[in-house]
Amino acid sequence: MKKLLNRLRGVERDILQQPDESNAPYYEAQANEVEIFEAAYKKRLPVMLKGPTGCGKTRFLEYMAHRLHRPLVTVSCHEDLTSSDLVGRFLLEGEQTVWQDGPLTRAVKAGAICYLDEIVEARTDSTVIIHPLTDHRRQLPLEKRGMEIEAHEDFMLVISYNPGYQTVLKDLKPSTKQRFIGINFDYPNEEIERKILRSEVPELPEELAHKLVAAGRKARTLKDHGLEEATSTRALVYAANMMSAGIAPIEACRAAMVNPITDDPELAEALMEIFRAHFE
Numbered sequence: 001m002k003k004l005l006n007r008l009r010g011v012e013r014d015i016l017q018q019p020d021e022s023n024a025p026y027y028e029a030q031a032n033e034v035e036i037f038e039a040a041y042k043k044r045l046p047v048m049l050k051g052p053t054g055c056g057k058t059r060f061l062e063y064m065a066h067r068l069h070r071p072l073v074t075v076s077c078h079e080d081l082t083s084s085d086l087v088g089r090f091l092l093e094g095e096q097t098v099w100q101d102g103p104l105t106r107a108v109k110a111g112a113i114c115y116l117d118e119i120v121e122a123r124t125d126s127t128v129i130i131h132p133l134t135d136h137r138r139q140l141p142l143e144k145r146g147m148e149i150e151a152h153e154d155f156m157l158v159i160s161y162n163p164g165y166q167t168v169l170k171d172l173k174p175s176t177k178q179r180f181i182g183i184n185f186d187y188p189n190e191e192i193e194r195k196i197l198r199s200e201v202p203e204l205p206e207e208l209a210h211k212l213v214a215a216g217r218k219a220r221t222l223k224d225h226g227l228e229e230a231t232s233t234r235a236l237v238y239a240a241n242m243m244s245a246g247i248a249p250i251e252a253c254r255a256a257m258v259n260p261i262t263d264d265p266e267l268a269e270a271l272m273e274i275f276r277a278h279f280e
């Protein structure tokens with residue numbers, strides 16, 4: 001029971017980020033994603049954000065939730081996530097059992113945007129319960145209570161999906177995928193990445209931002225040589241932060257863009273060579 005409660009609390013932590021009208025999240029558009037998302041929201045169609053880790057999907061959604069004045073409920077999916085974790089469950093309180101809504105149910109009732117991050121990680125029963133929510137029914141089945149609830153008219157479901165990352169076995173079912181409007185993301189272009197670094201780490205000297213973005217792009221080419229995940233925009237922001245905290249550029253690159261990415265000494269050395277060429 002204690003374990004269950006702790007687990008529930010884990011999910012709860014993510015819940016209901018109310019829109020903060022004063023503070024718009026900073027987001028640099030890459031293409032027409034804002035327009036596509038707004039059109040999907042207007043028609044209440046669910047959206048799938050596709051793209052590699054750390055390329056701006058979460059930031060985009062925070063920005064869109066703010067723009068559309070909707071609260072955002074984020075659930076980071078993991079392999080133990082069950083439909084009860086999303087929908088809710090009966091809990092024992094003293095002598096009584098009481099129903100506790102899960103984050104998805106709360107979002108459905110409150111008219112929030114619910115973001116299921118890396119849905120493909122979750123168990124299949126979790127992906128199946130979203131089906132009736134994603135078509136014209138807009139209903140969420142609460143099986144354990146023997147009822148369905150109608151989604152609030154402002155509710156929207158968004159999932160993220162990193163196509164290269166999962167094994168084929170873990171791919172989403174076509175019947176799930178085809179229920180979504182898909183928006184493809186990739187690492188932003190050079191100019192946009194520089195803008196992002198300037199905005200996220202304003203104290204970083206222009207020259208370093210320039211070199212960092214160029215080095216990051218070069219490092220990405222190693223993805224074709226066995227590196228599982230390419231250097232993300234997030235990793236560039238981390239390296240910039242380390243530099244602005246006084247770490248020498250080459251060591252900042254090692255800490256933010258080599259050590260976390262590969263355990264293979266040869267690939268690590270290949271990455272370090274790229275960074276040395278830019279910073280020494």
Ligand SMILES: Nc1ncnc2c1ncn2[C@@H]1O[C@H](COP(=O)(O)OP(=O)(O)OP(=O)(O)O)[C@@H](O)[C@H]1O
Nearest residue numbers: 026027028053054055056057058059196233234237
């Ligand atoms: N277009 C962008 N505008 C502003 N910041 C961005 C943009 N793209 C990336 N970033 C920066 O990169 C960081 C990582 O982006 P984000 O968390 O949105 O990635 P993600 O694609 O959701 O990653 P994951 O799949 O790992 O959750 C952000 O915190 C932000 O600093």
